[in-house]
C-alpha cells in the first residue's frame with residue numbers, strides 16, 4: 137500500500153460570475169450568478185513513504201488546492217484521498233498527528249509572544265513528549281540557526297526568520313508526511329539555502345515524506361527525486377526528475393573554446409536548427425535541437441574549420457523544460 | 471477521555487492569552503474603562519426607568535440589580551473565553567481556519583483558545599461583587615439549592631450565551647453579512663436585562679422559545695428568588711444542550727463547506 141493514495145480527485149469552487157455592468161451587479165445582489173470552476177480535475181497519485189515529490193505548475197494550476205485537500209483543509213468535491221489507508225477529513229485527529237503542513241503565506245505561530253511560547257502550545261497540541269521536544273528543538277535550532285530568534289515575539293522577526301520558525305514548527309512532532317506549499321516564497325537566498333538543507337536532512341535522516349510546491353526550481357531540483365506537473369488542474373507529467381530531463385530535453389547548449397574563431401569574422405554557421413547564442417574571439421555558444429541534429433555532427437563541422445581547445449555540453453535546465461511542456465499542453469487544449 | 475488533553479491545551483492557551491495581555495497594558499486599561507462605562511450607563515438607564523415607573527414589574531431595586539449583574543457576569547465569561555467566535559467572519563475571509571484544520575484538536579477549541587480576553591475577567595470580578603451585594607439585598611436564601619442553581623447557571627448560561635453567538639457568527643460560512651446578524655442578536659440581548667414579564671407576551675415568548683436568552687438571567691433569577699413554579703433547574707441544562715447542539719451542527723456544517731482562500 138502506498139502511503140498517500142489519491143484517486144480521481146476533483147475540487148470545484150463556486151465563483152460569482154463577473155456581472156459586467158453595474159446594473160447587472162445590482163441585480164446579482166438578489167439572484168447571484170454562480171459559475172463552477174474546476175480547480176483540480178481528476179487527479180490520481182500514489183506516493184511511497186520517504187519520497188520527496190515536487191509539485192509544480194503555473195500560477196492557479198491547482199497546487200495549493202491539492203495540498204489543502206491532502207492536509208484535510210478542504211473537502212474534495214469528488215474522488216478519494218487515503219493517507220495510510222485513512223481519509224483525512226474523516227480521521228482528522230489521527231492523521232493530523234502524523235502530518236505537518238507549512239503554508240508559505242501563512243504563519244501558525246502566535247504573533248505577540250516569543251516563538252518558544254508558541255512551540256510550547258504545539259507541544260501540548262501534538263502531545264509531544266518532553267524528551268522528543270527538547271531533542272528536536274536542539275537539532276532544529278542548530279540546523280536553522282535559530283538560537284536567538286525563538287526568544288523573540290514573531291512580530292519582531294524578518295520574513296526569513298519567521299519562515300524558519302514555521303518550518304521547524306511543522307517538524308516538532310516527528311511527522312511522517314510534511315506538505316510544504318511555497319516554503320521559500322519571497323525569502324533571501326541565505327534563508328532559502330538553510331531551509332533547503334533542513335528539509336533535505338529531514339528526508340534523509342527521518343525518511344519524512346514530502347510534497348513541496350515551489351516557484352523556485354532550485355528548491356525542486358535540490359529537494360526532490362520526483363516531479364509532478366499540474367496544469368489547469370490536470371496532471372501532465374509524473375516522473376523522476378532525471379527521466380523528465382532525459383525525455384523532454386529538446387534543446388542543448390554546446391560551448392566551444394576555439395584557437396581561432398572564423399564565425400566571429402562573419403562566417404555563416406551552416407547547420408540548420410542550430411542557433412548561435414554567443415560568439416567571441418575564441419568562444420562559440422550554440423543551441424541545438426536534439427531531435428534534428430546531435431553534438432557529433434556539430435563538432436565535426438566546427439573542427440573542420442577551426443581548432444577545438446575545449447568543449448562542454450549543457451542540457452536544458454528543468455525550469456525551461458517545464459515551461460515548454462506547459463506551453464505545449466496549453467496549445468493542445470485550445 | 472480527551473478531557474485531560476483539552477485541559478492541558480486550555481492551560482497552554484491561557485498562558486498565551488496572559489502573555490499577550492501583558493504586552494499591551496495601555497489597551498487593557500482603556501478596554502476596562504470603556505467596558506465599565508458602557509455597562510454603568512446601561513445600568514443607570516434601567517434604574518432610571520425603574521424609579522420613574524415606581525418599580526419594574528413589581529421587582530425591587532435589589533432584584534433588578536441581581537438580574538443585571540448576572541447578565542453581565544455571563545457576558546464577561548463569554549467575552550473572556552469565547553470572544554474569538556466574533557472573528558469567524560474575518561477568519562473565513564482571510565482563510566485563517568486552515569491552520570486549525572491541520573492540527574489534531576477540535577477546530578472550535580483551537581479557535582476560541584487562540585485569543586482570550588483576560589481584561590474581561592477583571593470586569594467579571596466587578597460584576598460578581600455587584601451580584602453578591604444585590605443577592606444579599608434581595609434576600610436570596612443561602613442554601614444548597616442556591617449553590618446548585620448558581621453552579622448550573624454559570625455553566626449553562628455561558629453555553630447558551632456563547633452558543634447563540636457561535637451559531638449566528640457561523641452563518642458567515644454561507645452569507646456575507648453574518649456578523650451583522652450576530653451583532654443584531656447581541657443588541658436584542660439588551661431586552662433580557664429587564665424583567666421579561668414587563669414586555670408584551672410575544673417578546674417574552676420570543677426570548678423563551680425562539681432565542682432563549684431569557685435563560686441567561688431572567689429565569690434563573692426567578693428560580694433563585696422563588697418567584698416561579700417552572701422547573702428552571704431542569705430547563706437550564708435542557709436549553710443549554712439544545713443551543714450548544716444547534717451551534718455545534720451549524721459550525722460543523724460550515725467548516726465542512728469551508729473553502730479557504732486562493733493563494
Ligand SMILES: Nc1ncnc2c1ncn2[C@@H]1O[C@H](COP(=O)(O)OP(=O)(O)O)[C@@H](O)[C@H]1O
Pocket residue numbers: 149150151173175193194195196197198199200201202729730731732733
Ligand atoms: N477559495 C477559493 N475560492 C474560489 N476559487 C479559488 C479558491 N482557491 C483557489 N481558487 C482558484 O482555483 C485555482 C487554483 O488555485 P490554487 O490551487 O491556489 O493554484 P496554485 O496554488 O497552483 O497557484 C485558481 O484559479 C484560483 O483562482
Ligand SMILES: [Mg+2]
Pocket residue numbers: 199200201317733
Ligand atoms: Mg499556490
